[in-house]
Every structure is written in structure tokens, then in C-alpha cells.
Amino acid sequence: MLSVDEALARILAAFSPLPAETVSVDEAFGRVLAAAVTARITQPPHAVSAMDGYAVRAADLPQAPARLRVVGAVPAGSLFERPLGAGEAVRIFTGAPLPEGADSIVIQEDTDQDGDEVVVKEVPSRGVYVRARGLDFSEGDPGVEAGTWLTPRHVGLIAAMDVPWVSVHRRPRVAILSTGDELVMPGEQRRPSQIVSSNAIALSALVRDCGGEPINLGIAADNRDSLERLAAGAEGADLLLTTGGASVGDHDLVRAVLAEEQLSLDFWRIAMRPGKPLMFGHLGKTPMIGLPGNPVSSLVCGLLFVRPAMERMLGLTRPPHRLGTAELMAPLPANDKRQDYMRATLESGPEGQLSAVPFPKQDSSMLRTLSRADCLIVRAPHAPAIQAGEFVPVLLLD
Ligand code: AMP
Numbered sequence: 290m291l292s293v294d295e296a297l298a299r300i301l302a303a304f305s306p307l308p309a310e311t312v313s314v315d316e317a318f319g320r321v322l323a324a325a326v327t328a329r330i331t332q333p334p335h336a337v338s339a340m341d342g343y344a345v346r347a348a349d350l351p352q353a354p355a356r357l358r359v360v361g362a363v364p365a366g367s368l369f370e371r372p373l374g375a376g377e378a379v380r381i382f383t384g385a386p387l388p389e390g391a392d393s394i395v396i397q398e399d400t401d402q403d404g405d406e407v408v409v410k411e412v413p414s415r416g417v418y419v420r421a422r423g424l425d426f427s428e429g430d431p432g433v434e435a436g437t438w439l440t441p442r443h444v445g446l447i448a449a450m451d452v453p454w455v456s457v458h459r460r461p462r463v464a465i466l467s468t469g470d471e472l473v474m475p476g477e478q479r480r481p482s483q484i485v486s487s488n489a490i491a492l493s494a495l496v497r498d499c500g501g502e503p504i505n506l507g508i509a510a511d512n513r514d515s516l517e518r519l520a521a522g523a524e525g526a527d528l529l530l531t532t533g534g535a536s537v538g539d540h541d542l543v544r545a546v547l548a549e550e551q552l553s554l555d556f557w558r559i560a561m562r563p564g565k566p567l568m569f570g571h572l573g574k575t576p577m578i579g580l581p582g583n584p585v586s587s588l589v590c591g592l593l594f595v596r597p598a599m600e601r602m603l604g605l606t607r608p609p610h611r612l613g614t615a616e617l618m619a620p621l622p623a624n625d626k627r628q629d630y631m632r633a634t635l636e637s638g639p640e641g642q643l644s645a646v647p648f649p650k651q652d653s654s655m656l657r658t659l660s661r662a663d664c665l666i667v668r669a670p671h672a673p674a675i676q677a678g679e680f681v682p683v684l685l686l687d
């Protein structure tokens with residue numbers, strides 16, 4: 290059986306960044322930048338005031354109190370038409386450009402207005418409350434690098450740099466096919482022997498969360514005809530995910546059936562829990578990851594293998610998983626030959642140190658424990674038994 294790391298490496302080797310498309314900066318949130326953004330303008334374009342008050346020449350105010358003649362006002366968005374002379378001040382507001390010759394701002398709170406004069410009660414230090422031209426960035430400065438997942442902070446900067454259009458990687462199209470005679474959709478009429486299919490719902494949420502576009506191909510029955518017909522819907526997708534039917538049971542047909550439909554299989558078993566039956570190959574030209582049927586296995590394998598594959602297609606440069614270390618709050622027995630991912634809750638102490646409480650039952654059908662978990666404790670193959678108080682690596686969820 291393949292190790293988790295080898296399996297991931299082989300999956301990643303089959304993907305490369307998708308082509309770029311252009312979107313408006315307003316639509317760019319949650320996309321991955323395909324080409325670096327640089328500033329088209331200088332910000333601020335002039336030296337501007339950071340406060341409401343008076344624009345002055347510091348040389349006029351060696352001591353306080355002192356009087357200056359108020360010769361006009363500049364609100365944000367206007368320009369004072371002439372240079373400031375000796376002994377003069379201009380009423381100024383936050384964001385307004387400093388008149389030529391002015392070098393400092395006296396804040397309103399440190400003044401008294403007296404007719405057309407202002408009494409300055411505190412000596413300003415030269416340059417105080419002035420934002421220099423280009424304080425934030427200058428034309429041509431680097432803004433956001435290619436390979437960045439665009440957050441609200443990034444799109445704000447791109448907009449401020451006066452860049453209306455950006456180049457982003459196309460969203461991966463991910464087709465999802467569920468398999469199993471026992472499955473019905475949530476809310477559907479159900480015989481006593483049937484169960485609700487949840488894998489495709491969870492996986493399409495995962496695909497969206499990773500920046501992709503899910504396409505639900507429905508539920509294939511456990512027969513050749515149905516599987517072939519529904520799997521054909523994957524044509525044109527960047528990735529096909531199947532769930533269930535991947536094991537060695539009499540009704541686990543995915544491998545056998547698709548093998549006759551141009552499936553070239555790379556591997557179909559890995560040394561991990563949950564999720565031993567994990568397939569990877571190509572159906573025709575479409576890469577395919579065959580996920581286990583058990584809901585926890587399907588989603589954990591989704592996090593471990595589908596997410597990194599999608600991040601590769603998106604050209605993302607950040608690492609795929611957020612790993613941490615936590616103090617174990619309950620003993621764990623020795624592990625067998627499979628890498629184990631154990632659901633656990635996390636608590637964080639006063640200094641942010643994490644402690645992990647594993648759920649006592651880890652059956653791969655139990656979605657409720659997965660939904661309540663904050664992390665997966667990673668147990669290496671053949672890891673020895675450990676006591677409470679020791680530290681374990683954790684993969685953070687969400
Ligand atoms: P299989 O690999 O097809 O034998 O499925 C393993 C287990 O997962 C069985 O108990 C299935 O009923 C269950 N299962 C398979 N597909 C789904 C699904 N889409 N939603 C929920 N459970 C499923």
C-alpha cells in the first residue's frame with residue numbers, strides 16, 4: 290500500500306495551473322491571482338493632512354501661543370490655489386492636499402479661532418500629521434503577487450492601485466459522482482434499507498471552499514450501465530470525484546467498470562485511516578480521484594488529496610494544510626501500519642497553546658464527530674502508544 294505522502298505526490302504530479310481569465314476587481318475576491326498587480330498611481334498623490342486642523346509653516350511657530358492669519362480653507366478633494374506665505378495658516382480637513390509651502394498640521398484641538406486669525410496653543414513638530422506623497426505606494430510599486438488567494442484586504446489594495454481588471458486562474462470544474470444502490474437524496478422518499486446520500490453535498494461544499502465549481506452528476510446505481518452513463522457526464526471537467534464502490538466488495542464496481550471505459554489507474558489503495566480504498570487515475574483525459582464511500586473517509590480524503598490538487602490547478606503558492614502541535618489530553622494506543630487521522634476537539638490556553646481531546650470512537654461512518662471536531666490528530670504508521678501530556682501534530686480544520 291502507498292503512503293499518504295507518496296499518494297499525494299503522485300496526485301499532485303498530474304495537475305498544473307489552469308489558464309488565466311480576466312475579471313473585474315469587484316469579482317476578484319476568493320480568486321487566485323495569475324499575474325502580479327502593480328500600482329498604476331501614486332497614493333496619496335500629494336502630501337495630505339491626516340487630521341482636521343490648520344496647515345502651517347513650522348518655522349512660523351517657534352513658540353506657543355502664537356497667532357496666524359487664516360487665508361482660506363481646503364476640504365478633501367480640492368486644492369488651495371496659491372502658496373502659503375509667512376504668518377499664514379489654511380483651515381484644512383483630513384485627506385486634503387497641503388498648500389504649497391505648508392509643512393505641518395496643527396490639530397483643531399490645539400487651536401482657538403479668533404475672527405480671521407487662529408491662536409495656536411501647541412508648537413507643532415515639523416511634518417506632524419502630514420502624509421507624504423506616495424506614503425502608501427508609488428506608481429509602479431509591487432502590489433499583490435501572482436499565486437495569491439485574494440482576500441478582502443488584497444482586493445482593497447488592488448482597487449486603491451487603480452487596477453480595474455485582474456488576471457486570475459480559471460476555477461477548476463469538479464464533477465462529483467456518488468455510487469450506491471442504497472442512496473437517496475436528502476428529503477427523497479426512502480425505503481427502510483436506504484440511506485441519505487451526503488457525500489456529494491459535503492464534497493461540493495469543499496470544492497466551493499477551495500475556489501472550484503462543483504458539478505453534481507447524481508447517484509449511480511451499483512451496475513455497469515448506470516455507472517458508465519453517469520460517469521460520461523464528467524467529460525469537460527478538470528477533475529472527477531467518485532464516492533463509494535471503491536473497495537473489494539461484490540458491489541464495488543467503480544474500478545472494474547471504468548477500467549473498460551478508458552480508466553488508467555495509478556493506484557487504488559493507500560495506507561491511511563480513515564480511507565484505505567482511495568483510487569487515482571484518469572478517465573480518458575480527465576483526472577479522477579475515487580474517494581471511499583464512508584462519509585468521514587470521503588471528506589477527510591477530500592481535505593488531504595482533493596484540496597491540494599485544486600490548489601495546484603489554481604496556481605496557489607501557499608501550503609495546502611494548516612498544521613500545528615497540540616498537547617494530547619488522553620492516552621492513545623500504538624498505531625498500526627496505516628497513517629491515522631483522528632477527529633479531536635481543540636482548546637486553546639491563555640497563551641494560545643493548544644490541547645487536543647480525541648473522540649473515543651473514530652468510526653468512519655460518524656459524521657457528527659467530524660462536524661464537531663476542530664482538528665485531526667495525525668498518527669504516523671507504527672507510532673508507539675503515547676500518554677496524555679505528550680505533544681502530537683494536528684491538522685487544523687476550517
Ligand atoms: P462503499 O465503499 O460503496 O461500500 O460504501 C461504504 C459505506 O459508505 C457504506 O456504508 C455506504 O452506504 C456509505 N456511503 C457510500 N456513499 C455514500 C454517500 N454518498 N453518502 C453517505 N454514505 C455513503
Ligand code: MG
Binds near residue numbers: 468469470533540582
Ligand atoms: Mg457502495
